[in-house]
Amino acid sequence: MNHKNYKNVMLFLMVLSSIIVIGQTTAIRAGKLIHPETSKIENNQIIIIEAGKITYVGKDMPSITIDTIYDLSSSYVLPGLMDAHTHLTAELPNHPGIDESKSTFGVPYYFESTSLRAIRGLQNSKLLLESGFTTIRDVGNEADYAMTDVEKAIKLGWFDGPTLFHAGKIIAPFGGQSSFEPPERGDSWKLEYLDADTHDEIRKAIRKNIYYGANIIKLVTGDQSYFFTEEDIRVAVEEAHRAGLTIAVHAMDGEPAKNAILAGVNSIEHGLTMSDELLQLMKDKKVILVATEFPEEHNVLYYGGKRDLAKQDALLFIDRLKRAYKIGVKLAFGTDVYYKVPNKNRIEANYDFLEMWTMAKIPDNEILKAMTTHIAQLLEIENERGKIKINQFADIIALKENPLEDINAIKSVHFVMKEGKVIRNKK
Numbered sequence: 001m002n003h004k005n006y007k008n009v010m011l012f013l014m015v016l017s018s019i020i021v022i023g024q025t026t027a028i029r030a031g032k033l034i035h036p037e038t039s040k041i042e043n044n045q046i047i048i049i050e051a052g053k054i055t056y057v058g059k060d061m062p063s064i065t066i067d068t069i070y071d072l073s074s075s076y077v078l079p080g081l082m083d084a085h086t087h088l089t090a091e092l093p094n095h096p097g098i099d100e101s102k103s104t105f106g107v108p109y110y111f112e113s114t115s116l117r118a119i120r121g122l123q124n125s126k127l128l129l130e131s132g133f134t135t136i137r138d139v140g141n142e143a144d145y146a147m148t149d150v151e152k153a154i155k156l157g158w159f160d161g162p163t164l165f166h167a168g169k170i171i172a173p174f175g176g177q178s179s180f181e182p183p184e185r186g187d188s189w190k191l192e193y194l195d196a197d198t199h200d201e202i203r204k205a206i207r208k209n210i211y212y213g214a215n216i217i218k219l220v221t222g223d224q225s226y227f228f229t230e231e232d233i234r235v236a237v238e239e240a241h242r243a244g245l246t247i248a249v250h251a252m253d254g255e256p257a258k259n260a261i262l263a264g265v266n267s268i269e270h271g272l273t274m275s276d277e278l279l280q281l282m283k284d285k286k287v288i289l290v291a292t293e294f295p296e297e298h299n300v301l302y303y304g305g306k307r308d309l310a311k312q313d314a315l316l317f318i319d320r321l322k323r324a325y326k327i328g329v330k331l332a333f334g335t336d337v338y339y340k341v342p343n344k345n346r347i348e349a350n351y352d353f354l355e356m357w358t359m360a361k362i363p364d365n366e367i368l369k370a371m372t373t374h375i376a377q378l379l380e381i382e383n384e385r386g387k388i389k390i391n392q393f394a395d396i397i398a399l400k401e402n403p404l405e406d407i408n409a410i411k412s413v414h415f416v417m418k419e420g421k422v423i424r425n426k427k
């Protein structure tokens, strides 16, 4: 089958799967309808869903034929949650640590096949959807485009899953995020990264990612002593934006972060030690901070049990989160779990990140915004997802407690709807 035929078959299957739900009209009785973008609650609302989209929100039940009614009149009903920074296919059993005398040779996920990575990605996608996360941005480390097939399997209707944005291979100056590899090993990082050291290589890397199915672009700058200039990143931004993709940049602080902000990227990932001046620049340039505040217990794994270093990093993250919020940088929630947390599955490990936001005293309604509204804006899908409003996709969840008063309420999600299909409905 040639490429064009293949695309046509995929399109046909996607249209077919959407026709199946056309004709079904679903209603939700929402006792307390939360609008995260305004932090407002409306009581006793009716939501009507047809063909996967919201067609009505209001006080009165419209006089149309309704096939199914879900009674959530004693619940808080809100748009599905989002995570702006995950690595669904990666799970290091033990972090290699930061011992700089050792190379990254031996990172276990480098030795797993792309198919195994895809299966893990699918398992995590399902788990996150069932937990109320209806849109996920996966920022790379997916071997040979594992996430392209995860997304395809979900779109074909083989499995339920969230809406997925995925970066393919991470683009970086020579060496990716590896270090101290012996030359005999060759460019072993290339399973996960694309080397791009010139403007032509940057353009080629972006086109390659798009060709193999990536729908966002991720750059890493600042992990080597050589890093992308503002001009380099401008080339990447221009290339990505021209193709309609947003662009994320991994940077901690200093010149690598400043170059990315000035070049007009959509988000900075991590920004662990960013100064107030850089945070102000982010605000001025409307760059979103995807915060990825690693909790102390996770840092303990990273630092091989060294509690003092783990605590120090956690405090840095809390301090930076406080400063970013005070300055008014737009914040997006991101979890960044790419390792195994003992005795926890992926969603339980993700929940640990919430405590960092509460420790930084970010108001609960702002945390909810960072998990919905701001990520929809970051992904440029705010007209389609992230709100309970006419013409939005019906990505809807329900909770027993009010997340505007305590964000931990999201941990007990009891109803999940994805594009009109009920994924979870527990009393």
Ligand SMILES: [Zn+2]
Pocket (backbone or CB within 6 Å): 085, 086, 087, 139, 336
């Ligand atoms: Zn990450």
